[in-house]
Amino acid sequence: MSRDFEVPETHPRYQSLMMRERISQGVRDGLVDITGLIAHGRGEAFDYMIGERTIEPAVIAIEAAAAALKLAGNRVISDNGNTAVLCAGELVEMATAADAKLEVNLFHWSQERVERIIDHMRAHGAENALGVDADQWIPGLEQPRGRCCEEGIFTADVVFVPLEDGDRAQALKAMGKTVITVDLNPLSRTARTCDITIVDNIVRAVPLLTQKLGEIENVDELPASLESYDNRSNLDLVKETLVRSLGITS
Ligand code: ATP
Numbered sequence: 001m002s003r004d005f006e007v008p009e010t011h012p013r014y015q016s017l018m019m020r021e022r023i024s025q026g027v028r029d030g031l032v033d034i035t036g037l038i039a040h041g042r043g044e045a046f047d048y049m050i051g052e053r054t055i056e057p058a059v060i061a062i063e064a065a066a067a068a069l070k071l072a073g074n075r076v077i078s079d080n081g082n083t084a085v086l087c088a089g090e091l092v093e094m095a096t097a098a099d100a101k102l103e104v105n106l107f108h109w110s111q112e113r114v115e116r117i118i119d120h121m122r123a124h125g126a127e128n129a130l131g132v133d134a135d136q137w138i139p140g141l142e143q144p145r146g147r148c149c150e151e152g153i154f155t156a157d158v159v160f161v162p163l164e165d166g167d168r169a170q171a172l173k174a175m176g177k178t179v180i181t182v183d184l185n186p187l188s189r190t191a192r193t194c195d196i197t198i199v200d201n202i203v204r205a206v207p208l209l210t211q212k213l214g215e216i217e218n219v220d221e222l223p224a225s226l227e228s229y230d231n232r233s234n235l236d237l238v239k240e241t242l243v244r245s246l247g248i249t250s
Contacts, residue, residue, distance in 0.1 A: 003025075003028075005021045015052070015203075016044065016047070016052065019040070019044075019086060019201075019203065020040070020044070022085045022086060023036060023037060023040045023082060023085060023086070024037065025085070026081055026082070026084070026085035029085075029116070030112070030113060030116050031081045031084055031085055031113065031116050031117055031120055032081035032082055032085055033081055033106075033107075033108040033113070035108060036080075036081050036082045039082060039163060040082060042184075042185060043163070043183075043184040043185070043201070046184035046185050046186075046199075046242075047184050047201050049242050049245050049246065050184070050199070050200075050238075050241060050242065050245065051245065052201070053204075054200050054204050054205070054208060055199070055200070055238065055241050056237070056241075057199060057234045057235075057237040057238045057241070058198050058199050058200035058205065058238075059208070060229070060234055060237075061196050061197060061198040061199070061229075061231075061234055062198055062200075062205060062208050062209050062212055063212060063225070063229075064196045064225070064226055064229035065160070065180045065196045065198060065209055065212075066209060066212035066213045066216060067216075067222040067223075067225055067226045067229075068158050068178050068180060068195070068196060068226055069098045069100065069158055069160065069180070069209075069213065070098070070213065070216055070219060070222055071158075071219070071222050071223065071226065072156075072157050072158035072178070073157050074101075074155055074156045074157055074158075075098055075099065075100035075101070075156060075157075075158045075159075075160070076100060076101045076102075076103050076130075076152045076153050076156040076158075076159050076160070077091060077094065077095050077098070077100050077101070077102050077103070077159075077160045078103055078104075078105045078153060078159060078160065078161040078162070078164070079091060079102055079103065079104045079105070079117065079121065079129065079131075080104070080105065080106055080107065080117070080163060081106070081113065081117060082163050083162050083163055083202060084104075084117045084120050084121060085120070086202055086203050087202055087203050087206050088120055088121055088123075088124035088126075089124040089125060090203070090206040090207050090210070091121075091206060092121065092124055092125040092126045093125075093207075093210050094206050094207075094209055094210040094213070095126070097210045097213040097214055098160075098210075098213050100160070101128070101130060101151070101152050101156075102121060102126055102128070102129045102130065103129070103130040103131050103148065103149055103152035103153050104117045104118055104121070104129055104130070104131030104132075105131060105147075105148055105153060105161075107145060107165050107168070109144040109145060109147060111132075114131045114132055114134075115132060117129075117131070118131060118132060130149040130151065130152040131149065131152075133149065134147035134148055134149055135149060135150050136148050136149060136150045136153075136154035137154075138153070138154070138168065138171045138172065138175065139171065139174070139175065140170075140171045140174060141167065141168060141171050145167075145168065146171070153172070156177060157177060157178060158177065158178045158179075158180065159172055159177050159178070159179055159180070160180045160181075161179060161180070161181050161190075161194075162181055162182035162183070162202050162205075162206075163181075163182065163183065163202060164181055164183070164190045165190065166188060166189025166190045166193060167189075169181060169189065169190040169193040169194055170189070170193050173193055173194070173195075178195050178196075179193070179194045179195050179196075180194060180195065180196040180197075180198070181194040181196070181197050181198065182197075182198045182200060182201075182202045182205045182206070183197060183198075183199065184199060184200070184201060185199075186199045186235045186238040186239055186242070187239075191235060192235070194231065195231060196229065196231055197231055197234070197235060199235070199238045
């Protein structure tokens with residue numbers, strides 16, 4: 001059941017309040033697990049600290065992510081409750097631009113929620129979203145968190161797993177995949193584990209990534225540009241931004 005929620009667009013925290021509302025509505029609609037509220041709150045805090053804008057290290061990571069996706073053989077975008085309610089249509093557009101599959105893959109798994117999220121993605125233009133017939137297993141993850149689809153995450157060489165949990169990111173890395181994430185917390189295990197970490201709000205990062213994918217002209221230049229990307233130093237740049245924002249001096 002939805003509730004009336006009105007906030008004028010002129011409100012200084014309009015975007016943030018609307019995101020919060022979409023997540024809480026997602027809980028009421030059975031799309032978001034209740035713990036998704038906590039994950040969102042943690043993201044909000046970091047977003048506040050980076051000034052709710054796309055910072056330069058995120059732009060650098062987005063370029064690397066576009067290159068990695070373009071060079072991949074089997075690309076998969078992993079979708080969960082939070083990502084679905086925050087940017088379903090944008091993820092569908094990104095999947096088209098990247099020629100990637102979408103797979104609903106949940107930490108707090110339930111068949112019902114997978115189906116609801118797939119319906120939600122379809123309502124936002126997804127022709128095909130995997131996840132219902134999860135027939136494979138991510139090694140190292142216990143039941144039911146390890147479920148995934150053979151034609152999706154299991155055989156993908158590049159996976160885009162925004163707002164992911166550290167264990168799963170590590171398990172995907174252990175499978176030899178190139179793992180890209182969007183995570184506002186540069187200190188999370190996910191952020192530190194992935195090959196490419198975009199420290200930005202997913203609602204800003206995904207459209208920028210789609211745009212970048214569309215701008216790629218010379219595929220031959222991508223391997224070298226990807227080679228020169230270093231996730232650890234990029235995360236250090238993010239941390240420097242946070243330190244400046246907090247006014248910490250050593
Ligand atoms: P880890 O296991 O990786 O150390 P965690 O347990 O803190 O991380 P989760 O709750 O599993 O993390 O995942 C949520 C992550 O997503 C958090 O790090 C949070 O900062 C981030 N996050 C939440 N909302 C957004 C958003 N809108 N955009 C980008 N990142 C977000």
